[in-house]
Amino acid sequence: MTETRLFLLQRISALVLAPMVILHLVVILYATRAGLSAEAILARTGSTPLWPVFYALFVVAAAVHAPIGLRNILREWTPLSRGVTDWLSLGFGVVLLVLGLRAVWAVSGWAA
Amino acid sequence: MSDTVQTPTAEPGGSGIKTLEVQIWRGGAEGAFETFSVPRRDNQTVLDVVTEVQRHHVPDLAYRFACRVGVCGSCAMTVNGTPRWTCRTHVGKVAGDGKLSIAPLRNLPVIRDLVTDMGEFFDKWTKAGGKFTGTRSRAEPMAEVDPTSRARRNADAGIECINCAVCYSACDVVSWDKDYLGPAALNRAWTLLNDSRHAAQNETLAAATAHGGCGSCHTQGSCMRACPVGISPTRSIAGIKRMSLLDFLGMRRS
Amino acid sequence: MSARRHRSYAAHLGHRLSGLALAVFLPLHFLALGLALEGADTFDRFLSFAELPLVKAAEWGLVVFLGLHLFFGLRLLVVEFLPWSSDADDRAGLIGWGTAGALVLGGIFLWGVI
Numbered sequence: 001m002t003e004t005r006l007f008l009l010q011r012i013s014a015l016v017l018a019p020m021v022i023l024h025l026v027v028i029l030y031a032t033r034a035g036l037s038a039e040a041i042l043a044r045t046g047s048t049p050l051w052p053v054f055y056a057l058f059v060v061a062a063a064v065h066a067p068i069g070l071r072n073i074l075r076e077w078t079p080l081s082r083g084v085t086d087w088l089s090l091g092f093g094v095v096l097l098v099l100g101l102r103a104v105w106a107v108s109g110w111a112a
Numbered sequence: 113m114s115d116t117v118q119t120p121t122a123e124p125g126g127s128g129i130k131t132l133e134v135q136i137w138r139g140g141a142e143g144a145f146e147t148f149s150v151p152r153r154d155n156q157t158v159l160d161v162v163t164e165v166q167r168h169h170v171p172d173l174a175y176r177f178a179c180r181v182g183v184c185g186s187c188a189m190t191v192n193g194t195p196r197w198t199c200r201t202h203v204g205k206v207a208g209d210g211k212l213s214i215a216p217l218r219n220l221p222v223i224r225d226l227v228t229d230m231g232e233f234f235d236k237w238t239k240a241g242g243k244f245t246g247t248r249s250r251a252e253p254m255a256e257v258d259p260t261s262r263a264r265r266n267a268d269a270g271i272e273c274i275n276c277a278v279c280y281s282a283c284d285v286v287s288w289d290k291d292y293l294g295p296a297a298l299n300r301a302w303t304l305l306n307d308s309r310h311a312a313q314n315e316t317l318a319a320a321t322a323h324g325g326c327g328s329c330h331t332q333g334s335c336m337r338a339c340p341v342g343i344s345p346t347r348s349i350a351g352i353k354r355m356s357l358l359d360f361l362g363m364r365r366s
Numbered sequence: 367m368s369a370r371r372h373r374s375y376a377a378h379l380g381h382r383l384s385g386l387a388l389a390v391f392l393p394l395h396f397l398a399l400g401l402a403l404e405g406a407d408t409f410d411r412f413l414s415f416a417e418l419p420l421v422k423a424a425e426w427g428l429v430v431f432l433g434l435h436l437f438f439g440l441r442l443l444v445v446e447f448l449p450w451s452s453d454a455d456d457r458a459g460l461i462g463w464g465t466a467g468a469l470v471l472g473g474i475f476l477w478g479v480i
Contacts, residue, residue, distance in 0.1 A: 007327030007353070008360050011446070014439055021436045025471060028429060033478030036416060038409035042402060059396075066389045072330075073386060076288035096392055103399035111403060193368040269453060282369035330382075331445055333374030333456045344453035346445075353446045 006068050013065040020058045046109030055107075059100030067093035129210040132203065134161055136173070137215040141222050145213065146170075158191050158198040158206065162214060162226065174225035182340065185274030188281070189226050190215040195281035197274075197340040217281040233277050233294070240297035241319030244304060245312040255309045267306040270299045270348045272341050279335035279345050291324035295335035295345030298326055302348035305355060317352070317359060326352040373458040380465075381438040384431035391428055422479060430472040437464030 034040060045051045071089035074080055080088070105111055129152050135145040148165050159177055166173040177187035182200040189198050192206050192213050203212065220228035248255060257264055279295035280286055286294050301320035304310045320326055329349045336344040358364040402409045415421065441460040450456075 003323045003325065003327050004321040004356055004360070007321070008357055011353075011357065011443065014443060018436060018440060018443075021432060025429070025432060025436075029471070029474050029478060032425075032475060036413045038402065038406040038413060041409075042406065062392065066385070066392065069382075069385050070389055072328075073382065076285065092389070096396070099393050099396035099400065102403075103396040106400045106402040195369060284370065284375075330378050331374065331442055331456065332370075332378045333372065333458070334369045336454065336456065337372055338369050342453065344450075344456075346456055347450050347453055350446045350450070357447060 009064055010068040013061045016061045017065055042107060042109060045107040052104050052108035055104045059104060063093050063097040063100060066096060133211045135213040136165060138225055140224055156203045158201045158203060159187050161212060174227045176227050185276035188217055188276040188278045190218055195278040195338055197276055217277055219281050219286045230277060233280055236293045236297040237300055240293045240301040241316030242297060242300040244310055246309060247311045257308060263306040266351060267303045270303045270343055273299060273343055274341060278338050278340055282334040282338035284332060285328055285330055289328055292328045293324050298352060299345040299348040302351050320352050321356045373461045374456055377438050377461045380434055384435040387431050388435060426472055426475055429475045430468050433468030433471040437467050
């Protein structure tokens with residue numbers, strides 16, 4: 001993976017994330033106003049398959065975007081070597097992807 | 113205000129100060145500031161102050177300058193914490209309180225006193241793909257460049273760089289990441305990427321987008337604010353970023 | 367170093383630190399949602415923990431950080447990929463608007479939960 005690709009991947013994932021974050025913020029403001037409960041959350045996320053699909057894409061885009069930024073921070077602000085920095089960032093991306101997709105699965109209602 | 117006659121001590125910002133308290137860096141990386149008293153004079157530049165200290169106080173003071181008119185790019189120093197070209201920086205502009213601190217440029221190894229080793233700065237220039245590759249010999253007619261074309265206007269915006277390293281010294285990414293090529297080198301690459309006579313376009317784009325290239329820039333914008341000749345390396349680097357995106361999408365015009 | 371004293375540099379720090387905070391929060395957020403796998407009761411017990419004032423304050427911070435990261439990021443995309451109007455214009459004006467927008471989001475969040 002070249003630096004150019006990573007740079008562009010971060011910008012392209014940002015373009016994908018921007019509208020998703022806006023929708024997510026609307027949901028946050030709406031859901032917290034109505035009061036958070038397992039019933040309300042699961043009823044919403046399970047109401048249509050579009051929500052799990054949306055959140056799965058959201059997770060994938062975030063799992064691409066965040067580790068590249070983390071890699072820059074580790075490289076510039078810590079004394080870690082480039083190899084360690086690269087592996088830590090990659091590991092973080094995998095953790096985000098796995099935990100994120102698991103969370104989407106959990107709230108999709110498909111597991112029950 | 114234009115017809116106001118200035119008295120000898122009333123230069124704008126001078127506020128009647130007759131003596132400057134000047135701290136100058138002495139030694140290498142492990143050195144210390146030494147303080148000198150220098151008379152405040154009319155139309156006095158920071159470089160004038162350094163010269164006066166060298167002539168009257170410490171003859172062995174090491175500093176670098178040549179043209180004294182803002183063309184050669186050799187006299188940049190850190191003045192009161194900010195990188196500046198000292199020959200065109202009037203004391204009245206930076207030392208309203210009569211105090212000056214003059215240190216070598218940041219982000220470059222100090223050789224002695226106010227002199228830095230600019231080797232890495234120029235090496236990165238080459239590393240960013242900044243070497244011009246022509247195709248015509250002197251027997252052929254000169255290449256025609258349309259001065260109104262967008263590419264030529266892009267090149268014009270960055271071409272007057274005097275290689276003073278003020279931007280390199282102002283940039284935090286340079287201090288955080290020793291592989292970062294820096295604003296000046298990437299600005300140079302951008303002028304070549306807009307020069308229709310430059311044959312090695314793909315090589316320059318590859319060099320300017322490789323590890324330490326345009327992707328390392330975080331658009332902090334310190335370089336464009338520090339540049340003494342008004343160039344915007346931030347804009348030039350953004351141009352390379354845009355070009356690398358278009359190249360990736362197969363939409364770059366060659 | 368006074369070369370840092372300008373809005374674009376502050377925006378860089380805001381963008382980076384908000385991104386870092388969001389990156390640290392995300393795995394915890396995913397783990398919390400994953401509790402739904404263990405049944406609605408477990409999930410509800412966690413959600414009642416989220417009602418604590420300190421947790422609410424942290425949530426407010428995350429909403430503001432998400433807004434900041436979004437708006438500062440959009441500015442970066444504009445600066446990097448759209449044409450510039452002049453050499454000196456790195457759209458620093460958008461930084462104030464982005465900060466205000468993030469605070470408005472935080473305000474709406476607070477208004478809804480208090």
